[in-house]
Amino acid sequence: MISQPIALYYFGSPNSRKVTIMLEELGVPYSIVPISMSRKDQYRLDYSALSPNNKMPVIVDPEGPDGRPISxxxxxxxxxxxxxxxxxxxxxxxxxxxxxxxxxxWQVGGFGPLLGQNEHFTGGAPEPIPYAIKRFVDETRRLYGVLEGQLTRQRQDGVDFVAGSGLSIADFAIFGWARKWKELGMGEDEFPEVYRWRDAINTRPAVQRALAIAVPKPVPDPGETLATHLKLLGLR
Ligand SMILES: N[C@@H](CCC(=O)N[C@@H](CS)C(=O)NCC(=O)O)C(=O)O
Known part of the structure; x- marks a missing residue:
């Protein structure tokens, strides 16, 4: 039986890429619905029905639990x-x-949000705030150190991945921010186990396919797709 594709509301940043990596690794059919942050698509009322926190990613699966659609x-x-x-x-x-x-x-509650603040204050803030830059670069270094420790322990147990006995969703979740060490102020030689693991994940063909996804410019209006999904989910 051919499955109906999952739709992924997508913005090209680490959080959405976790999901494209997972979908590529699974080899299941999916479609991308790009969302424009500059147009503030994430605050549209119809998008809020799927994503009450107004963020990407979101998925809509026409074949969810008990065969029913779910977002x-x-x-x-x-x-x-x-x-x-x-x-x-x-x-x-x-x-x-x-x-x-x-x-x-650990990733969704700490590593992601804290490194996001680092990126904001070191690269995106309208004015440099030394206290904030130091706070979030220091915290990034601490968190990279935590990951270095975990990968070292895993290697001692003969496992090349972050948790459990093999490749898992923990690797997919953490990978995105581990790629950005340079922008985040980490040194090239500081975290050898993190960089070795990151390179191993990076060379996986599914990961490369996920990283190569390009969004059309200008980003198409998502209104029609949203209307179809809201109807499918019984939200309209
Ligand atoms: N905790 C959320 C965070 C998602 C998130 O922050 N997404 C960003 C893109 S990476 C976003 O949608 N930002 C839109 C905004 O902040 O207005 C998750 O893990 O899905």
Whole structure:
């Protein structure tokens, strides 16, 4: 049976790329619905119905639990949903899934948001604020150190991935911000285990396909697709 494609509301940044990496690794059909932040698409009322926190990514799966359509927002929830649906990249036991969850939640609750603040204050703020830059660069260095420690322990146990016994959604979640070490002020030799792991993930063909996704310019208006999805989900 051919599955109906999952639609991914997408903005080309680490949070959406976690999901394209997962979908490419799974090899399931999907379509991209690009969202324009400069046009503030994320604050449209019809988009808010799918994403009440007005962020990307969101997925709409026409074949969700019990065969019914479902939408999912929050990148961590999307990764867990896809892993559970397809029975892949989420460990082989409950104990392993708990370990994967630790690092998934570490990423969505700390590594992602804190490194996002680093990027904002070092690159995007209208004026330089030395206190904020120092605070978030220091915190980035601490978090990279935490990841370095975990990857070192995993290697000592003969595992080349962040959590559990193999490649998992924790790797997909963490990879995006581990790529950006230079912009975030980290040194080339500071975190050898992080960089070795990042390079290994980066060379995976599915990851390369995900990173190569280009969004058409100008970004098409998502209104028609949103209307179709809201109808499918019974929200209109
Ligand atoms: N916790 C959310 C964060 C998502 C997020 O911050 N997305 C950014 C793009 S990377 C966004 O949509 N920003 C729009 C805005 O802030 O207005 C997740 O993990 O999905």
């Amino acid at each position: 999912v927002f929050e990148s961590g929830a999307i990764l867990k949903y896809l892993a559970e649906k397809h029975g892949r990249f989420y460990g082989a036991s409950w104990a392993e899934r708990v370990k994967i969850d630790e690092w998934l939640f």
